[in-house]
Amino acid sequence: MCALVGAVVLSAEINGDGLERGTVNMRSLIPVSRLLALSACLLMATSVLHARTGNSARSAPAAASALPQGAAQAPQTGAPAGGRAGQMQLSSATPLTETENLDVYPAPPEGFNIARENIPHGEVKIVEYDSKTLGLRRMLRVYTPPGYTPDHKYPVLYLQHGLGNTSTEWTQRAKAPIIIDNLLADKKIQQPFIVVFPSGNATATMADEKQGDRTQESYGAPYHADLLKEIIPFVESHYSVYTDRDHRAIAGMSMGSGQTLNIGLTNLDKFGWIASVAAAPNTRPPAELVTDPAALKQLKLLWLSVGNHDNLFRVSKGVHDYLTDKGVPHVWRVDTNGHDTGEMSDSLYHFAQKLFKE
Numbered sequence: 406m407c408a409l410v411g412a413v414v415l416s417a418e419i420n421g422d423g424l425e426r427g428t429v430n431m432r433s434l435i436p437v438s439r440l441l442a443l444s445a446c447l448l449m450a451t452s453v454l455h456a457r458t459g460n461s462a463r464s465a466p467a468a469a470s471a472l473p474q475g476a477a478q479a480p481q482t483g484a485p486a487g488g489r490a491g492q493m494q495l496s497s498a499t500p501l502t503e504t505e506n507l508d509v510y511p512a513p514p515e516g517f518n519i520a521r522e523n524i525p526h527g528e529v530k531i532v533e534y535d536s537k538t539l540g541l542r543r544m545l546r547v548y549t550p551p552g553y554t555p556d557h558k559y560p561v562l563y564l565q566h567g568l569g570n571t572s573t574e575w576t577q578r579a580k581a582p583i584i585i586d587n588l589l590a591d592k593k594i595q596q597p598f599i600v601v602f603p604s605g606n607a608t609a610t611m612a613d614e615k616q617g618d619r620t621q622e623s624y625g626a627p628y629h630a631d632l633l634k635e636i637i638p639f640v641e642s643h644y645s646v647y648t649d650r651d652h653r654a655i656a657g658m659s660m661g662s663g664q665t666l667n668i669g670l671t672n673l674d675k676f677g678w679i680a681s682v683a684a685a686p687n688t689r690p691p692a693e694l695v696t697d698p699a700a701l702k703q704l705k706l707l708w709l710s711v712g713n714h715d716n717l718f719r720v721s722k723g724v725h726d727y728l729t730d731k732g733v734p735h736v737w738r739v740d741t742n743g744h745d746t747g748e749m750s751d752s753l754y755h756f757a758q759k760l761f762k763e
Contacts, residue, residue, distance in 0.1 A: 493716070496743025500713045502722075505739040510710075512740065513754040517587060518580040524590035525551030529582050533611055534639045538630045541610050545636065546572045547644070548582050550589060550597035555645040560598040560652035560761040562678075563632065565605045565661025568624060568685065571614040572602035574658070579749035588757055596761040598654075599644060603628075603636050605661050621687060624660050629668050633675070651705065654678035654760050658749045659717075663687035666724065670694040673703060680708035680756040683748050684720040691727035698731035706759050707735035710752040712742030 520526075527550045536543050550559070564581065566574040575581045581600065588594045607627035609615040615623070641648050655676045657665035662684040669679040671694060681688075688694075695701060707728070711721035725737050738755065742748035 495716050496712075496745055497714045497716050500741070501715070501718050502713045502739065504713055504741060506737060507740060510736075510738045510740075510755045513751055517754055518584050518750050519587075520583045521587060521590065524586060526586050527551050527553070527582055527589075529576055532643070534635065536631050536635045538634050539607055539627060541608075543604055543609060543631075544611050544614070545604070545640075546576050546602040547640070548576070548585065548600040548602070549644075550599065551586065552597075553599075557645060558652075559644070559646050560596060560654070561640060561644075561646050562598055562600045562654040562656060562757075562760060563636070564600055564602050565655070565657030565664045566602070567657075567659030567661050568621065568687075569617050569619045571609070571616050572604060574746070575602050575749065579658075579746045579753065581750075581753055584750060584753055585757060588754070593758050594760070595763070598761055599640075599646060601636065601640055603632060605657075605664060607631055621660075624664060624687060628664065632668060633672065637675075650675055650677040652677070652761060654680070654706075656680035656682065656708075656753075656756065658682045659685045659744065660687055663689075663720075666694060670701070673700055677704060678706040678760055679704060680706065680752070681710070681721065681724070682752040683711050683715055683717065683744050684709075684724060685717055686720055688720050688724065691724050695727065695731065695733065698728075698733050701728075701733045705762075706756070707733065708738075708752075708756045708759070709735055710738040710740070710748070710756070712744065712748045713739050714741065714743035715748070717744055 527548050529546055529548050532545050532547055534543060534545065535541075553559070564572075564575050566572050581602075585594070585600065589597060604614060605628055606615045606618055606620075606623045607625075608618070608620070608623045637653075640646060646652070650673075653676055655665050655669045656679070657663075659682075662681040664687070665679060666681050666684060666688050669676045701707060709721055709725050709728075711718055715721075725735070728735050729737075736756075736759075738752070740748070740751060742751060
């Protein structure tokens, strides 16, 4: 009996787009004894379905090419990063260490990531580009700030997502466009900037964003080449942006944080601002990335943040300790988040205010 109910639930999950939910054809009446057993099974199956659909909701990619800010439905900030269910537990139930520097960078104010109706809003669009480096037609999500005009030049932030995700991890779940809109409205950002959300998986295409793909090789050197040789030149030829390092920033979460450090710290001529959020083990050893510690002093911002419930805490801490030992100036923030969207949103709130300041 339980097996039958489980099969019905699984069918509803897999074929939910083509079936009416909650309709089961019963051909005969069920005896009371079997009804009691069926009720217990239904209760168990409901729990299974709830867990499964929770992960599915987090994994759904955006369907529209232009999204007004605040329109996208996203899980609450602090939800575990999507595409990671069934893998190692990336967040700890108990703190792994003490918080640090929250007196300077406290928790963001309530409502910082909630869309407001009475302020100007930027726009997120999906744009396509041909990557000769990868031999693929690929996509970018691009946020332009309120009032964007070709008559004005803008700095650019390139924001990388995590392993097994798409750029919607930032645009929808971490609510990056909403956070930037609110900071601009509150005049906490000195200079409006464009945010480019690339597909960090080098095999992702317009037809398949590779949601859930955890092939780490796809996030390595091929993507690095695509960003430097294809994405940046494309953005600079299609948008009114500055093209110097002082007006170009790179940041990311988890696997995207590793990409950020691996690319940014080895291309100091291209990036003046670097922000790492909850770095993952794809981060190369700091001694390989920082061969000339004195050279990093030319950076206008080197930001490292991580939550004290993050089971990958050691990666960020290792970079922090190495930079400290070598006397490299940087920001170090440890809050109470795990390896989750809460850490993404809270970190963006703070480091976005530091970008592109004269």
